[in-house]
Amino acid sequence: MVRNLGISANSIAGFGSGREGIRGIDDRGVDDLADSWSAAHANFLSSLSPIETGNLLKFSRQIDLKPRDQLFRAGDRSNDVYIVGGGCIRLYQVSLTGRETILWLSFPGEIFGIAGLWSGSEREIHAVANEASRVYSIRRSDFAEFLGTHPEVSMRAIGILSARVRTLGHALVGLATDNVEMRIARLLVRFAAVTADTPCSERQLAGELCVNVRLTHQDIANLIGASRQTVTSTLTILRKRGTVQTVNQHIHIIQPAHLRRMLALGAA
Incomplete structure (x- = not known):
């Protein structure tokens, strides 16, 4: 189900929950990647001011998904960036033999779908609702305009993407070193x-x-x-x-x- 939104700052106040990194649990004594994991799963919306959030979401489309509903598939054009409003979105790849590899799970407030956005290239991964979920879809042109007027937000988005790359890279190391x-x-x-x-x-x-x-x-x-x-x-x-x-x-x-x-x- 998709519908256009004009979302006020007050209506999305529940997104923030005061979270800018991992919420509620500090594992930095036992997890050498806790900081990267925290940054990678940062609540993008909570890092914005109410005015910034309202400006970003006012042209968004709300998409309500049932469990296992497909948001996009590999091969689709990269025309939108997405923010999770509720639930959980699974990002995964499928091998030539049909094996699914889960790359990421995106939780409320997290942004995803940026990787191929600027080139408008075909997506290389799939996105599906892991449970009943709500996402906000923002067109590439609108997102680019928003970042052009809010350059500091661009740096936050780059920081989140960089942390995800570091986290996935270290996960590969863990495959060889951890039982x-x-x-x-x-x-x-x-x-x-x-x-x-x-x-x-x-x-x-x-x-x-x-x-x-x-x-x-x-x-x-x-x-x-x-x-x-x-x-x-x-x-x-x-x-x-x-x-x-x-x-x-x-x-x-x-x-x-x-x-x-x-x-x-x-x-x-």
């Missing part, structure tokens, strides 16, 4: 931080962390470069230890300290 248990622990702690502002729909005990995004075992496998079977067996071990549990299609970290100790030992 699967370490990769899963790091992923869960990071996503618990990224989704910390979204209230969990389930009962949450004191000290628990909610990884408030629906991920199948295959999704986790795609994100960390492992087989689904290995992810399933590793999560089973973590459940038996009482470290994590699955609650209504998402994961709760019951013992965050255990995962953090694991990451700290791995970084030592």
Whole structure:
């Protein structure tokens, strides 16, 4: 469902939640990429003033998506930039053999779709709603005009893109240096931080962390470069230890300290 918007600054006040980096959880003692991860998942809208936000979104189109609805496909023209208004958008590639590799998950306030925007080239990745989601689509010409009158915002966007490149690059290094248990622990702690502002729909005990995004075992496998079977067996071990549990299609970290100790030992 798509409709044109004239959004006021007040109507988008809920986007910010005071977040400019990772929300609510500081893992910089156990995660050497916490700063890059924080910058890569920065809430772009919360970095803008209310006036800037209103100016940016006043010509946007609101697109409401059901789970698994496709936003764009590889081969589509890069004519728009997108900002997540709610939910979660999955960005992925598909190999010649049909295997899906998840490159990124974009959460509320995050901007995506910039990479091929200036050339207007064909997109190289797919974007699909991971859950019921809302995105704001802004035409290339409107976005370019906005950046022309707000050069400091251009630098923020460049900073976010640079952090994502660093994060993805270091993820490749992790494939060679971390075992699967370490990769899963790091992923869960990071996503618990990224989704910390979204209230969990389930009962949450004191000290628990909610990884408030629906991920199948295959999704986790795609994100960390492992087989689904290995992810399933590793999560089973973590459940038996009482470290994590699955609650209504998402994961709760019951013992965050255990995962953090694991990451700290791995970084030592």
